[in-house]
Amino acid sequence: MxxxxxxxxxxxxxxxxxxxxxxxxxxxxxxxxxxxxxxxxxxxxxxxxVEERVEIVVYLMRGTPVEVATMAISDIQAFPEVAEVRYVTEDEALERARRELVEFQGLLGDLQVNPLPASLEISLKPGFRDTEHVRQVAERLQGFRFAEDIRYGRDWLEKLxxxxxxxxxxxxxxxxxxxxxxxxxxxxxxxxxxxxxxxxxxxxxxxxxxxxxxxxxxxxxxxxxxxxxxxxxxxxxxxxxxxxxxxxxxxxxxxxxxxxxxxxxxxxxxxxxxxxxxxxxxxxx
Amino acid sequence: MIRFTNVFKAYSRNVLALRDVSFHIAKGEFVFLTGHSGAGKSTALKLIYAEEFPTSGEVRVSGYVTSQLKRSEIPRLRRRLGIVFQDFRLLEDRTAEENVAFALEVTGARRSTIGPKVMRVLAQVGLAAKALAYPRELSGGEQQRVAIARALVNDPLVLLADEPTGNLDERAARGVFQLLRDINASGTAVIMATHNLELVRQTPYRVIELQEGAVVYDSAVDEPGKGAVLP
Structure with a gap:
């Protein structure tokens, strides 16, 4: 040696x-x-x-009780694909709009009634951020009766x-x-x-x-x-x-x-x- | 110890390097292999150290039938042989001592035994004082002595020398030849391929002469009991 x-x-x-x-x-x-x-x-x-910004937003029907939303959050959190669920109340949505949409500040400031719905913002775990997984999760979310609309930017996701x-x-x-x-x-x-x-x-x-x-x-x-x-x-x-x-x-x-x-x-x-x-x-x- | 039986060797289909060569060389013998360039001397030696193998016939060396040797067995055969060439084949970037030691190291010899053995053979060839010289610092005769020391260091049964004096002036050639004779006198067989007939004539050793690959004269067969007298 x-x-x-x-x-x-x-x-x-x-x-x-x-x-x-x-x-x-x-x-x-x-x-x-x-x-x-x-x-x-x-x-x-x-x-x-870029992927980290992949997010599913579930807009809730007006009048959905907070308790129902909270229960749904823990259900959704249990999905294997889901990383985090954030509950955005109607007030928070308006607050955010006022902050982010500066050009409409006058209009938003004069509102007597809040037109914005509450929503759940769902981010996914790495590895589940492609069109197919996002679509599957979105389909499952449609099963919730309080879900009025579900958005996830399909075109953008397909390009990605x-x-x-x-x-x-x-x-x-x-x-x-x-x-x-x-x-x-x-x-x-x-x-x-x-x-x-x-x-x-x-x-x-x-x-x-x-x-x-x-x-x-x-x-x-x-x-x-x-x-x-x-x-x-x-x-x-x-x-x-x-x-x-x-x-x-x-x-x-x-x-x-x-x-x-x-x-x-x-x-x-x-x-x-x-x-x-x-x-x-x-x-x- | 070395026996050629009806050996044919062809390098290509039409060129026969050896044709029907048979001879036997006993332990301790000194044999000249003579003949012109291309007569088959080097081929005969290569068959002995298993660099080449007979196309037909059998070459037996120290109990081994060379054509039956596995590749892994060839080194074992070669360690029983000492081989010396016209061009010395020393490693230029190693000293005389390292060149000789190398032949022992490849056999896995113990380190403590290598030094004394190397010095003993270097002294035997008269080069103890130049142990630390590199080949380029030595004369042709001295380089050939280093090569002979390397061939001797494993105590071979037979020393194969392919034109060992071919590159040397007359004085150096005589010195190297005398060294080979001394080695033979101490019991090692020597087979020396040469076309230096002057050397051959001066000594009483056996001569095998090759011509176009065939043995045309073997003093042991043709003139048993007599010394080497060329026809």
Whole structure:
């Protein structure tokens, strides 16, 4: 084991330029993947911000007793899709209208009778904020006799759904393309390293080294290069994030486990690419 | 110890590198494999260290039938052999000592035993003082001695030398050859492929001559009891 570690580390010392080149190449390949991930992450966050505003409003029939409304609230609260139910009384509705509809202030101020109905404002849990779930909840709400009207902005919701679908498909396609490109680039880079040492591999075999013995330092070296490239990619991504966050718009960076995933992805790729290259190479000699 | 029985080796359909080669080399023997370039000397050696396998016939080395060896068994065979080449095949970025130690490390030898063994063989080839030199700092003859030390360090049954003096000037060549003779004198069999007939004529060792892949002369068969006298 110590021999494997020593040989792997020696490889960095013996060919520092090639090692640095490999790590940089891996870093840039993963940087692009990571950058795309950041864009996707921030897009999703923006979409979630919009989604949070998805709400169903149930307008109550005039004269619905508060006790009935209160009982309904606890019923609705028990729906698995429902996050929160707010009861807006007629007075509160008027108060809000006065506050929010400044241009009608004169008109609203002169009212003798409050024309606005009381309502229940229902927000949904994440994952239930698409057209289908909203429609299902709305249908169930129609069963309440006091419900005069139910509104939830169907057109707007359908547009949001489409946007979400397109973002998902495009994201997956581009993400996969970037990932495949990085796999090819990293594979080629590692292969260069193996070919660089083909003479050494041939000599190892001549003196009676087993394939496993020859392979192990290469696997470790590949994994280390991948990990170093991954770490560098995260650092580059962070620099890109800080720049955009300061100069362009407010954005978010990966959570630590997500950043770790990039490093692990690099490590796994480096390891796998080494395994394939060395196996192919050993087969030929 | 090494037995070729009706060995044919074809690299492609029309090119036969060896044709119907049969011979037996006993423990402790010194044998020259001679012949022109392309006569099949290197192929014969490659068949011994299982780099190549016979197209037909059988090659038996130290009890192993090479064509029946699993890939994982080849290293075990090679550890019983020492192999030396014309171009030395040293690792340029390791010192003489590290090059020799490497052959022990790959066998999983214990660390504490490696150092003394390496120094012993380096002393045997006369290079103890240059243990820390890199190949580029050594002359051709010295590099070949390092290669021989590496081949010896696992106490091989047989030393295979493919044109070991081919890249050396006459003085260095004589030195390396003398070293091989000394090694043989201590009990290790040596098979040396060469086209240096001068060397061959000066010594009483067995000669197997190949021509276009076939054995045309084997002093042990054709002139038993006699020294190496080329026809």
């Amino acid at each position: 110590t021999l494997t570690v020593r040989e792997a580390l020696l490889a960095f010392r013996r060919a520092p330029l090639l090692s640095a080149l490999s790590i940089t190449t891996i870093a840039f390949a993963l940087f692009v993947v990571g950058l795309f991930g950041l864009v996707a992450l921030n897009l999703r966050r923006a979409l979630m911000g 759904d489409r946007l979400r679908d397109i973002a998902g498909i495009v994201g997956l396609a581009i993400g996969a393309a970037f990932a495949v490109a990085s796999i090819i680039i990293i594979g080629t880079t590692i292969r260069m390293g193996v070919l660089h040492r083909s003479r050494e591999i041939a000599i190892m075999r001549l003196v009676g080294a087993t394939d496993g013995f020859i392979r192990r330092p290469f696997l470790l070296e590949g994994a280390l290069k991948g990990a170093a490239g991954g770490a560098l990619a995260v650092a580059l991504n962070y620099a890109a994030y800080v720049t955009v966050d300061r100069l362009v718009f407010d954005s978010v960076f990966y959570e630590p486990p997500q950043a770790l995933l990039i490093v692990l992805f690099g490590t796994a790729l480096g390891f796998a690419a080494s395994a394939v290259s060395v196996r192919r190479h050993l087969k030929r000699i």
